[in-house]
Amino acid sequence: MNYGNIFKYWRTVLVVAEMSIRTQFSDGFVLFAIVFQPMIIAILALFMLREKGSDYAVFVVVGSGLTGLWSSLLFVSGNSINVERWTGTLESLVGMPTPFDVIVFGKNLANVFQSLLSMIVSYALAAYLFGYPLSLTQPILFFLTLLLSMFAFICFGLTIAPLFVMYRSVQQWQNAMEFPVYIMCGFLFPIALLPNWTTPLSYLLPPYWAALALHGTSTAMMPFDQLLFSWSMMILFSIVDLIIASQLFKIMLYKARVDATLDVD
Amino acid sequence: MNTINKNLYLFWQGTMLSYRALFAWLRPVTYMASKILMPLAQMFFFVFLGSYASNGKNVDFYVIGNAIQITSVSGIFGVTMSVGGDRDAGTLPYLFGTPSNRFIIFFGRAFMHIIDGAIGVVIALTWGVLLMGLDLSHTNLSALGLTILVTTFSTCGLGLLMGCLSLLTANVMFVNNFVYFSLLIFSGANVEVTALPAWMQFVSNILPLTRGIAASRALAAGASFSDISPLLVSEMGIGLIYGLLGYFLFSWFETQAKQKGTLETV
Amino acid sequence: MNAIEISNLNRVYRAQIGVFNRSIKEVVAVDDISFDVQAGELFGLLGPNGAGKTTTVKMLTTLLIPSQGSARVAGFDVVKQANEVRRRIGFIFGGERGLYWRLSGDDNLRYFASLYGVDPAVSKKRIPYLMELVGLQGRGNERVGGYSRGMKQRLHVARTLLHDPDILFLDEPTIGLDPVGAREFRNVILNLQSQKKTILLTTHYMFEADALSDRIAIINKGRVIALDTPSGLKGHVSDLSVVELETFGTPESVLEKLRSLPFVDALSVEDREQKQMLLVQTKRGAEAVPDVMAALDGQRIGRVIVREPTLEDAYVRLVGGQA
Numbered sequence: 075m076n077y078g079n080i081f082k083y084w085r086t087v088l089v090v091a092e093m094s095i096r097t098q099f100s101d102g103f104v105l106f107a108i109v110f111q112p113m114i115i116a117i118l119a120l121f122m123l124r125e126k127g128s129d130y131a132v133f134v135v136v137g138s139g140l141t142g143l144w145s146s147l148l149f150v151s152g153n154s155i156n157v158e159r160w161t162g163t164l165e166s167l168v169g170m171p172t173p174f175d176v177i178v179f180g181k182n183l184a185n186v187f188q189s190l191l192s193m194i195v196s197y198a199l200a201a202y203l204f205g206y207p208l209s210l211t212q213p214i215l216f217f218l219t220l221l222l223s224m225f226a227f228i229c230f231g232l233t234i235a236p237l238f239v240m241y242r243s244v245q246q247w248q249n250a251m252e253f254p255v256y257i258m259c260g261f262l263f264p265i266a267l268l269p270n271w272t273t274p275l276s277y278l279l280p281p282y283w284a285a286l287a288l289h290g291t292s293t294a295m296m297p298f299d300q301l302l303f304s305w306s307m308m309i310l311f312s313i314v315d316l317i318i319a320s321q322l323f324k325i326m327l328y329k330a331r332v333d334a335t336l337d338v339d
Numbered sequence: 340m341n342t343i344n345k346n347l348y349l350f351w352q353g354t355m356l357s358y359r360a361l362f363a364w365l366r367p368v369t370y371m372a373s374k375i376l377m378p379l380a381q382m383f384f385f386v387f388l389g390s391y392a393s394n395g396k397n398v399d400f401y402v403i404g405n406a407i408q409i410t411s412v413s414g415i416f417g418v419t420m421s422v423g424g425d426r427d428a429g430t431l432p433y434l435f436g437t438p439s440n441r442f443i444i445f446f447g448r449a450f451m452h453i454i455d456g457a458i459g460v461v462i463a464l465t466w467g468v469l470l471m472g473l474d475l476s477h478t479n480l481s482a483l484g485l486t487i488l489v490t491t492f493s494t495c496g497l498g499l500l501m502g503c504l505s506l507l508t509a510n511v512m513f514v515n516n517f518v519y520f521s522l523l524i525f526s527g528a529n530v531e532v533t534a535l536p537a538w539m540q541f542v543s544n545i546l547p548l549t550r551g552i553a554a555s556r557a558l559a560a561g562a563s564f565s566d567i568s569p570l571l572v573s574e575m576g577i578g579l580i581y582g583l584l585g586y587f588l589f590s591w592f593e594t595q596a597k598q599k600g601t602l603e604t605v
Numbered sequence: 606m607n608a609i610e611i612s613n614l615n616r617v618y619r620a621q622i623g624v625f626n627r628s629i630k631e632v633v634a635v636d637d638i639s640f641d642v643q644a645g646e647l648f649g650l651l652g653p654n655g656a657g658k659t660t661t662v663k664m665l666t667t668l669l670i671p672s673q674g675s676a677r678v679a680g681f682d683v684v685k686q687a688n689e690v691r692r693r694i695g696f697i698f699g700g701e702r703g704l705y706w707r708l709s710g711d712d713n714l715r716y717f718a719s720l721y722g723v724d725p726a727v728s729k730k731r732i733p734y735l736m737e738l739v740g741l742q743g744r745g746n747e748r749v750g751g752y753s754r755g756m757k758q759r760l761h762v763a764r765t766l767l768h769d770p771d772i773l774f775l776d777e778p779t780i781g782l783d784p785v786g787a788r789e790f791r792n793v794i795l796n797l798q799s800q801k802k803t804i805l806l807t808t809h810y811m812f813e814a815d816a817l818s819d820r821i822a823i824i825n826k827g828r829v830i831a832l833d834t835p836s837g838l839k840g841h842v843s844d845l846s847v848v849e850l851e852t853f854g855t856p857e858s859v860l861e862k863l864r865s866l867p868f869v870d871a872l873s874v875e876d877r878e879q880k881q882m883l884l885v886q887t888k889r890g891a892e893a894v895p896d897v898m899a900a901l902d903g904q905r906i907g908r909v910i911v912r913e914p915t916l917e918d919a920y921v922r923l924v925g926g927q928a
C-alpha cells in the first residue's frame with residue numbers, strides 16, 4: 075500500500091482496532107492465546123527460575139509477555155484474513171474503498187495492544203503472588219523500545235496473514251511455528267544455549283531484536299550503542315516487511331478475485 | 340452375531356470412524372506438524388528453559404517430564420475433539436437415536452488416541468536420547484513401555500470427561516488449552532511437585548500424568564518394576580475415575596437433552 | 606449515462622475434481638453477456654439455479670475478475686478502476702452471513718461506515734435513521750448473533766446504504782424472509798427507487814420481479830435469453846392461457862401423454878404437499894379443458910382454473926424451451 079494511507083485512514087484504523095477488541099474479548103481461543111497462555115508460562119518460569127533470585131522476575135515478566143505477543147501474532151493476526159472469510163465478511167471488506175491492508179493493520183494493532191495485557195498480568199502475578207520487587211533499569215528507553223517493538227510485530231504480522239491465505243501448505247506449519255520462535259528469539263533464556271548454527275536464524279527474526287532490547291532495558295543497563303543497533307534492526311525489518319506485505323496483499327487480492335476464493339462455499 | 344461380537348464391531352467402527360473423521364482434513368504434513376513437530380518444539384523449549392534454570396545439571400528431569408506430558412496432546416485435544424466432534428457435525432441427535440451400547444460408543448472414542456499418544460511419547464523419548472543426551476541404559480524398558488501406556492490411558496480418561504464438558508460449553512478450545520497448559524505446571528513435568536505450594540500439590544495428586552511422570556523418572560534412574568507398580572496402579576485408578584465420570588456425564592447429558600429437547604441447540 | 610454497461614462478459618471457473626487423479630473441470634458460468642442498465646432503473650435478473658446470476662453480480666461488484674469482456678459501473682471499469690466503482694456501489698448477497706455476530710447491530714454499522722469513509726458526525730445521525738428505515742429501531746444495541754435471520758438480512762440492507770451509494774446490487778435479498786418481512790422489504794426497495802437509485806436485483810420470486818422491475822433479463826446457462834419489460838415478457842405468452850389443475854399423485858406416464866397432446870404448449874408440475882398442480886399452457890384457452898380432462902381420465906382431479914398467463918408462465922416457457 076501507499077503507507078501514507080495509515081495516516082490518511084487513522085480514524086478507520088482505530089475503529090477497526092476497537093471493533094476487533096470487542097469481538098475478540100468474547101472469543102475463548104483468542105483470550106487464551108493472549109492472556110492465559112503467557113500467564114501460565116510466566117508462572118512456570120517463575121517457579122523454574124526461582125533459584126536464580128528475584129532479579130529474574132522482571133526477565134520472566136518481559137519474556138512471557140513476548141511469548142504472548144508472538145502467539146497472538148501467529149494465531150490471531152496470522153488468521154485475521156481467513157477469519158473474515160469464514161464469517162463471510164471478506165467480500166464486504168474487499169468491495170470497499172478502504173484499502174484492505176489498512177483494515178488488517180488495524181486488526182493487528184488490536185492484537186498487539188491486547189498482548190500487552192499479558193505483560194501486565196504477568197507483572198501483577200510476579201509482584202503480588204510471588205512477592206518479587208519489580209523495577210525497570212531503564213524505564214524510558216524500555217517504553218520507547220516497547221512502542222517500536224509493537225510496530226515491528228504489526229508489520230511482521232502483515233506479511234504472515236497473506237502468506238497463510240495464499241499458501242495452505244505454509245499454514246499447515248502454524249502449530250509447529252509457535253515454540254521454535256520462543257526458543258530462537260531468546261524470550262526466556264539466552265540464545266547462547268543453542269547450537270551456533272541457529273544464531274543467524276535468530277538474527278533474521280524481528281522478535282529477536284525486540285526481545286534483546288526489551289530485556290536489555292528492563293533487567294540490565296544496555297549500552298546505548300547496542301540499543302540503537304537493535305532499534306535500527308527493528309526499523310529495518312519493519313520497512314522490509316511493509317514492502318513485502320504490500321506486494322503480497324496485491325497478489326493475494328488479485329488471485330482471490332481470479333480464483334473466486336473470497337468466499338468459502 | 341452374538342452380543343459380544345456385535346459390541347466389538349461397534350467399538351471398532353466407532354473407534355476408526357471417529358479417528359478418521361478427525362484426521363480426514365489433515366494431510367500428512369499437518370499431521371506431522373501438529374503431532375510430531377509441535378510437541379518436539381515444546382519439549383525443546385522447556386528443556387532449554389530447565390537447563391538454563393539448573394545451569395545444565397538436570398536435563399534428564401525435563402526431557403522425561405516433557406516427553407511424557409506429550410500424551411496429553413492426544414489425551415486432551417484428540418479425545419475431546421472426537422467426543423465434541425459429533426456436536427459440531429450435528430450427528431449427535433442421530434447417535435442418541437440409535438439403540439447401540441453407549442458405553443461402547445463412548446470408550447471407542449478414546450481407544451485410538453491411547454495408541455496415538457503412546458507413539459507420540461516414544462517418538463519424544465527417542466528425540467531425547469538422540470538429541471538431548473537422555474540416558475536410558477539402566478532402564479527397564481518394558482516397564483517404561485507399560486508406564487507410558489498406563490499414563491496415556493489415564494490422560495485419555497481426563498480427555499473423555501473434558502469432551503463431555505465440551506458438549507456443555509461453547510468455548511471448547513479455551514477449556515482444552517487451559518487444562519493442557521495447566522498440566523505443564525501441575526504434573527511435575529517442569530517443576531518438582533514438592534516445590535509447589537500445598538494447594539497446588541493437592542491438585543497435582545488428583546490429576547493424571549503426575550504419577551506416570553514420577554514413575555518414568557524413577558525407571559530412568561534404575562528403579563525396578565516393583566518399585567513403581569504402586570504408582571501405576573494409582574495412575575490407572577485415576578484414569579478410570581475420570582473416564583467413568585465422563586461416561587456418567589455423557590449419559591446424563593443424553594437424558595437431559597432428550598427431556599428438554601436441546602439436542603439440536605447444544 | 607448508463608449506470609451499468611456490460612459488454613461480452615464471460616467468466617469461467619476452474620474446479621479441481623478428484624483427489625488422487627487430479628483433473629481440472631471448467632465451468633462456463635457466464636457466457637458472453639451484454640446489456641446496459643440505465644441510471645435510476647430497477648433491473649431484474651432472473652434465471653434458474655446455476656444460471657450465472659451471482660457470478661455476474663460479483664464481477665460487477667469488483668469481487669471477481671472476468672475471464673473475458675468488460676463492464677463499467679458508474680462509468681468506471683470494474684477491473685482497472687475497481688476503487689472508483691467501490692465508492693459508488695452497495696451490495697448484498699442474500700443470507701445471514703457477512704456480519705460480525707459478536708458485535709451489536711449499531712457497532713456493525715459503525716464499523717462498516719468507517720470503512721466506507723463516512724464522516725463520524727454523519728454516521729452518528731445516519732445509523733439510527735437506517736435502523737429505523739429497515740425496521741430495527743430499538744434493537745441496535747443487541748448482539749447480531751441473537752437476531753433472527755430476517756433481522757440480519759435487514760441489517761445487511763442498512764449496511765449497504767451507509768455511504769448512500771448510487772447503485773445497488775441485491776442478490777436474492779428476500780431469500781428466507783417471511784411474507785410480511787418480504788413485503789416490507791419490497792417497500793424499502795420502492796422507497797430507494799423513488800430516490801432515483803439504480804438497482805440490480807436478482808430473485809427467484811417472479812411476482813416480486815414483476816412488481817418491482819422496470820426491465821428484466823432472463824439468463825440461463827450463462828446467456829441472456831430474453832430482455833424486456835415485464836409486460837413485454839408476458840407478451841411472449843399473451844396468446845396463451847393457463848389451465849391449472851389440482852391432482853393427486855399423477856404418474857409420469859400420464860404426464861407424458863398430456864405433454865404430447867398437440868394443443869399443449871408447455872406443461873409444468875408443482876408439488877404441493879400431497880397435491881400436485883399441473884400448469885398447462887395452451888392457445889385454446891377454456892376450450893382445452895375437456896380434452897385435458899380426457900387425457901387425465903382415471904386420475905383424481907380437484908380444482909380446475911383457467912387464467913391469464915403471468916410472468917412466471919413466460920419464464921417457464923422461455924427457460925423450459927431451452928432445457
Ligand SMILES: Nc1ncnc2c1ncn2[C@@H]1O[C@H](COP(=O)(O)OP(=O)(O)OP(=O)(O)O)[C@@H](O)[C@H]1O
Nearest residue numbers: 334618620632634653654655656657658659660661
Ligand atoms: N467458486 C466457484 N467455483 C466453481 N464453480 C462455481 C463457483 N461459483 C459458481 N460456480 C458455478 O458457476 C455456475 C453459475 O453459478 P452462480 O452462482 O453464478 O449461479 P446463480 O445464477 O447465482 O444460481 P442460484 O440461483 O442458485 O444462486 C454454476 O454452475 C456454479 O456451479
Ligand SMILES: [Mg+2]
Nearest residue numbers: 658659660776
Ligand atoms: Mg446466486
